[in-house]
Amino acid sequence: MEEQNPASQSHRSTEQLQDNAELEHQYGCEHYRRRCKIRAPCCNQIFSCRHCHNEATSSLSNPKDRHEIVRHDIKQVICSVCNTEQEVAQVCNKCGVKMGEYFCDICKFYDDDTRKQQFHCDSCGICRLGGRENFFHCEKCGSCYAIDMRDNHSCVENSMKNYCPVCYEYLFDSVKQAMVMKCGHTMHMDCFKEMSKQQQYRCPICSKTVMDTSEYWKMLDEEYSAIIGEVSFDRLRLFKCPSNTSMRSPSSAMTATALAKSPFTLLGTSANSAPRIIPEGLQEPVAKMKCLSISKRYRQRTCDANLV
Incomplete structure (x- = not known):
């Protein structure tokens, strides 16, 4: 018997793998690689997958005709190799080809790319x-x-x-x-x-901060210090507020509240109605101008109930 050349055997194995890979990619759609199509029970049309169905029906001119398929209701599939229509199963009952390496009988789902690690x-x-x-x-x-x-x-x-x-x-x-x-x-x-x-850092539903804004508050604190100058930060209080007033801390911004402490500035529930306290060493006009400027920059630190 003629001895087989290992090199040629390896070459044939490589060609066979390439052919199988090409065969696998002949079938399916942009969403899934599979060797079957589905018949939609809702409109009795054939599509490669449920996503193909939903994309096609969502673009129909008549809004009443637009609909989505219920994956669990799929009863019939068509083998892409032999074109045989049959009940949902992983293996074609005519040609014996496996219509999907991953198969879920509940979802009627087929997919050859098992690297996705599908599970039900x-x-x-x-x-x-x-x-x-x-x-x-x-x-x-x-x-x-x-x-x-x-x-x-x-x-x-x-x-x-x-x-x-x-x-x-x-x-x-x-x-x-x-x-x-x-x-x-x-x-x-x-x-x-x-x-x-777009610099939108709050949840669109509840308006709470969804990311770390400590650097942003640090920048505002530096601006504040530059505006105040040599005035003692601990002695400066722009507005008088009730003892039970609470406010947000810079590190957690709009997510949490803490009792008002000395490092915070805007503590009044309303900047317009709260009585102003002029820091010692500042003249009335100068203090008013600086208070208004800081009030704009620190507006988000007021105890606004709709942001809590």
């Missing part, structure tokens, strides 16, 4: 990405979160079952990456980045 969450009722061991399901928030957020986030009831406050896309089953802010509300990561580029 029974509590969510849908498939997620990233590996089951890396996520936990928060019952109050109603969604799967990264494992390092367990007991380390503010729970808001059904926070993920809402629309992104920026782009208004439904977050729960969105394919875009979402994030949980310090206040517990959620939004798309891309939308959050765009919001921060």
